[in-house]
Amino acid sequence: MIELKNIVKIFNAATVNETQLFKNFSLSVKKGEFLSVVGSNGSGKTTLLNIISGSLPINGGEVLLEGENITKLPEYVRARRIGRVFQDPSVGTVPNMTITENLSLALNKGKPYMLKFAINRRKKYQLKELVLQLGLGLEDKMDVPVGLLSGGQRQALSLIMSTLTPVDLLLLDEHTAALDPRTAETIMKLTDEIVRKKGLTVIMVTHNLRYAVEYGSRLIMMDKGNIVIDKSGEDKTNTSVEDVLRVFNEISIECGN
Numbered sequence: 001m002i003e004l005k006n007i008v009k010i011f012n013a014a015t016v017n018e019t020q021l022f023k024n025f026s027l028s029v030k031k032g033e034f035l036s037v038v039g040s041n042g043s044g045k046t047t048l049l050n051i052i053s054g055s056l057p058i059n060g061g062e063v064l065l066e067g068e069n070i071t072k073l074p075e076y077v078r079a080r081r082i083g084r085v086f087q088d089p090s091v092g093t094v095p096n097m098t099i100t101e102n103l104s105l106a107l108n109k110g111k112p113y114m115l116k117f118a119i120n121r122r123k124k125y126q127l128k129e130l131v132l133q134l135g136l137g138l139e140d141k142m143d144v145p146v147g148l149l150s151g152g153q154r155q156a157l158s159l160i161m162s163t164l165t166p167v168d169l170l171l172l173d174e175h176t177a178a179l180d181p182r183t184a185e186t187i188m189k190l191t192d193e194i195v196r197k198k199g200l201t202v203i204m205v206t207h208n209l210r211y212a213v214e215y216g217s218r219l220i221m222m223d224k225g226n227i228v229i230d231k232s233g234e235d236k237t238n239t240s241v242e243d244v245l246r247v248f249n250e251i252s253i254e255c256g257n
Contacts, residue, residue: 001028001029001030001031001032001033001065001066001168001169001201002028002029002052002063002064002065002168002169002201002203003026003027003028003029003062003063003064003065004025004026004027004028004048004051004052004061004062004063004064005026005061005062005063005064006024006025006026006060006061006062007022007024007025007026007051007058007060007061007062007063008020008022008023008024008025008058008059008060008061009021009022009025009047009051009056009058009059009225010059013059020225021044021047021224021225022044022047022058022061022225023225024061025044025061025225025226027048027220027227029201029203029218030201031201032199032200032201033201033202033217033218033232034195034200034201034202034204034215034216034217034218035202035203035204035216035217035218035219035220036204036206036211036212036213036215036216036218036219036220037203037204037205037206037212037219037220037221037222038205038206038207038209038212038219038220038221038222038244038248039221039222039223040223040248040251040252042224043221043222043223043224043225044222044224044225045205045222046173046174046205048203048205048222049084049171049173049203049205051063052078052082052169052171052203053075053078053079053082053084053171054070054073054074054075054077054078054079055075058071065078065081065082065168065169066168079109080109081167081168081169082167082168082169082170082171083162083163083167083169083170083171084162084170084171084172084173085155085158085159085162085170085171085172085173085175086158086173086175087173087174087175087177087178088178089151089152089154089155089158089178089179090147090154091158092154092155092157092158092161092162093146093154093157093158093161094146095145095146095147096145096146096147097145097146098142098143098144098145098146099127099131099138099141099142099143099144099146099149099157100124100127100128100142100143102146102157102161103127103130103131103157103160103161103164104123104127105161106160106161106162106164106165107123107127107164107165109164109165124142127142128142130160131160134156134160134190136152136153136156136186138153138156138157150183151178151179151183152179152180152183152184152186152187155175155176155178155179155183155187156186156187156190158175159175159187159190159191159194160194163194163198163200167200168201169200169201169202169203170195170200170201170202170203171202171203171204172191172202172203172204172205172206173205174205174206174207175187175191175204176188176206176208176211177206177207177208184208188211188215191204191215192215202216204216209241209244209245209248210241212244213236213239213240213241213244216236217232217233217236218230218231218232218233218236219231219232219236219239219244221244221247221248223251228247228251229244229247
């Protein structure tokens with residue numbers, strides 16, 4: 001489905017601050033797989049997502065999506081097939097536009113913009129029904145600017161917008177990290193529901209080890225650009241938070257932390 005082959009990533013190349021994060025790094029994610037990625041800061045988690053989305057160039061290797069080499073495709077072209085939800089709830093929405101306008105914009109992703117009304121009565125009804133299913137009370141705020149919503153409401157909206165049109169891959173970049181615990185739980189349950197309903201292929205970066213263990217079909221831990229844990233199927237089912245934390249602590253001790 002999504003495959004990274006022999007990826008090389010060097011930061012500040014040819015300077016005194018040159019750092020190589022990935023050296024011949026490879027990863028393959030199957031269609032329909034929900035992969036959780038954990039690891040300490042600097043382990044390569046977000047860099048991995050940036051490389052897949054095209055927001056960060058690589059120094060070597062290939063990125064393949066459904067067998068197609070997308071290594072040289074710019075981010076905006078990849079965005080037609082890849083959805084992404086960021087840590088900051090404000091990134092995935094337009095604050096001065098209403099919920100209806102944001103959803104309508106997302107619904108038109110990849111389509112031409114014609115000289116016609118973007119939102120008619122039928123579309124308004126469809127979008128309101130869609131929001132009603134979230135159970136967050138947003139159906140009564142369809143004409144409210146998104147910038148006035150809470151962080152959790154905006155993140156839920158970002159999640160819906162990223163999957164409103166068919167995507168081959170969904171990237172979740174610590175999408176619950178900026179939320180309070182109760183709201184984070186709501187967003188994770190909503191995430192799981194959407195992923196299951198649409199049969200999405202997902203890569204989720206998270207610092208929450210419980211989410212990584214409880215959700216998804218596969219878990220990997222990264223350290224210094226390498227995969228140190230890779231569990232799926234029954235092996236993942238039998239993995240506890242304590243098991244992952246133990247390896248995490250061992251790595252921290254080796255690093256002198």
